[in-house]
């Protein structure tokens with residue numbers, strides 16, 4: 001049984017990105033920049049944003065977090081995004097979700113220049129992903145595919161995969177990327193009946209429901225690969241996954257832990273997307289980002 005060490009794979013990605021940015025710096029060129037917009041003071045969001053800032057700094061990428069007050073209006077936010085869209089020093093714009101209730105999330109995501117949409121949430125980028133065109137892929141799904149690649153799961157022809165969860169940011173896009181890599185994909189969700197039976201048929205299980213220890217050992221086919229996306233905090237503040245790790249690892253051929261699995265990959269992919277957007281902005285490539 002192999003533990004899929006997301007922290008280690010993410011570090012390898014970041015080391016490569018750091019090297020590229022060092023070369024850019026040595027050549028005296030403009031440094032890539034990620035701007036994060038945080039509206040309000042959601043504690044989890046504040047932690048995520050700090051982690052993103054630190055990750056950028058560690059690889060020499062420029063970063064700025066614009067912290068806006070909780071009462072920020074839709075118009076104020078759209079005006080700011082417009083300014084960032086037109087700022088040639090900015091390669092990536094990320095609006096940290098969730099946004100306060102007075103703000104229309106979809107309208108905000110759609111206002112971001114698709115070439116700076118390093119989260120891959122703009123409908124144009126989502127659409128390109130659906131038709132397998134090179135684009136900025138959403139970070140968590142892209143990271144999951146990289147984790148699969150790290151254990152030799154590249155061409156998924158003949159493999160059966162199940163994705164538990166159908167959100168726009170994880171479940172649906174990861175299912176699409178698995179499909180694009182030739183897996184036969186089932187998407188299960190809170191209204192699916194008999195998930196355990198569907199799960200037992202799967203060679204690859206992606207758990208992204210946000211329900212602690214939802215996936216039990218007897219749901220898992222012997223030798224399946226299990227990726228745990230869930231990050232739920234228990235009462236003690238401990239990060240818990242969707243998979244009953246200790247029991248499932250006895251049946252899986254490879255499994256990702258929480259923490260230290262998908263989380264670090266998500267940030268690494270964000271940095272990679274920002275660098276790819278930079279390369280596109282500097283005229284190196286037509287599309288902002290690329291496929292996995």
Ligand code: NAD
Pocket residue numbers: 140164165166167168169170171188189190191195208209210211214229230231232262263264266
């Ligand atoms: P979400 O709440 O938007 O979606 C959850 C999905 O799970 C829904 O589609 C729902 O139908 C399904 N679901 C809920 N309960 C279920 C059940 N009992 N059985 C089957 N399906 C069920 O959440 P999300 O944004 O997709 O995130 C999912 C989890 O992944 C959360 O724990 C989140 O914190 C985590 N997450 C982690 C990262 C990371 O980088 N590690 C990134 C994004 C999300």
